[in-house]
Amino acid sequence: MSAQRATEWSAAPGSTETIAVGLGQLHVARAGELVAYSLGSCVAICLYDPVLRVAGMAHVVLPSAPASDSGASPGKYADTAVPALLGALRAAGAMPLRLRCHLVGGAAVLALAGGALPDIGARNVEAVRVALERARIAIAGEATGGRQGRTVRLEAATGRVRVRAVLGPEVEL
Amino acid sequence: MDARTAQGVISAAVLRQLTPAIEQAAASAAGVLGEMAGRNIATGGVTLRQVALAELPLVAGDPERPVVAVHLGVQGATPGHILLALSERMASGLVDMLLGQPEGTTTDLDELGKSALAEAGNVAGSFFLTALAERARVVLAPTPPLVLYDMCGAILDTLAAELALLACDEAIVIETQFTCDGQVVDAAFFMFPAPALLGAVACQEVGHVRSAGH
DSSP states (O other): OOTTTTEEEOOOTTOOOEEEOOTTOEEEESSSEEEEEEESSOEEEEEEETTTTEEEEEEEOBSSOOTTOOSSOGGGBHHHHHHHHHHHHHHTTOOGGGOEEEEEEOOOTTOOTTOSSOOHHHHHHHHHHHHHHHTTOOEEEEEEOSSSOEEEEEETTTOOEEEEETTOOOEEO | OOBOOOTTSOOHHHHHHHHHHHHHHHHHHHHHHHHHHTSOEEEEEEEEEEEEGGGGGGTTSOTTOEEEEEEEEEEESSOEEEEEEEOHHHHHHHHHHHHTOOTTOOSSOOHHHHHHHHHHHHHHHHHHHHHHHHHHTOOEEEOOOEEEEEEHHHHHHHHHHHHHHTTOSEEEEEEEEEEETTEEEEEEEEEEOOHHHHHHHHHHHHHHHHHHHO
8 A cells, every 4th residue: 555545535525424543544634523543552643724624633553663664554653644644734735834733642551560561652652742843743732641542533624622531521622 | 254364474274273272272261260250151252363453443342342351461482462351340240250249249340359350360361371382382471460441442452552563564363252151241352462373383283183193
């Protein structure tokens, strides 16, 4: 799959379609809702142009792409997801200066006292921050870290970002 | 059995060949769980499949479904993960069985309940792992059990990231459902092994079949 094909587009404006953004995917939508379900250590990057009303989301799995990476899934890695998502939004007419950014996820779901497993969540969040800083995108809000997973929804018509943890209420960022 | 072959991880034929060994390991885990709970716990079917990592958070159904889970990491030459996932109701019921309490006693999982579940997951997971390791003739050790309460998909999302760290694009999923006193219960046992482990088991199985044939 080429990098271009890894960027998916939503239905036409006016649609109320919910588009699930799976692991390693990135999507841009002019209507409906982009959703990353049950993020654990993964991080959802949510970008929104309020003038054009176009939304983009990437579901990042790991901090950085290995040297051997084919580039088939730019949304999978923090260092490739940010430029790829920006490119897709630019192609849709969005202006980087106008973009509002929210981050969700990066939990230490499997964190043990003593840390037997690496905290991929924290490393993902940090890598996304670095990539956003490099692209000069400020973070407007976030729900990151902690021990529990989250679902995030980004509404294309309004840019509203809603987050819910297990059995918790949905909160707007 | 949904056993797609991709990325050269493991072939459908090998997956089929592994099923008896997996079933025996699962029966071993169910048996010890039954002994601990004082009930007749058996496996209600074992499936072995290969899925894209992107689909891993969906293998247990609705990813937002809350579950109580016991996680064991697998250490050794072929790392992997073991997960015992239960609905909240089933987790409370299992705690009552494990602690010899009347059904319905446990309503919230306290530290004692979590400890009982951790021990049950640890013993069942270790039996399963030992059975497979013996087949593969490798040494595998579980990490200490970790009891989690979260969205099922969030746990699987994190395991997918752990497997992605090992440069896997696909995951092999071993799933076992359980019955308790003949009734299907809302509990599932998952193992996400490294392909190398199953390759080693398959090699031994081939050797076993050849030896038996002579």
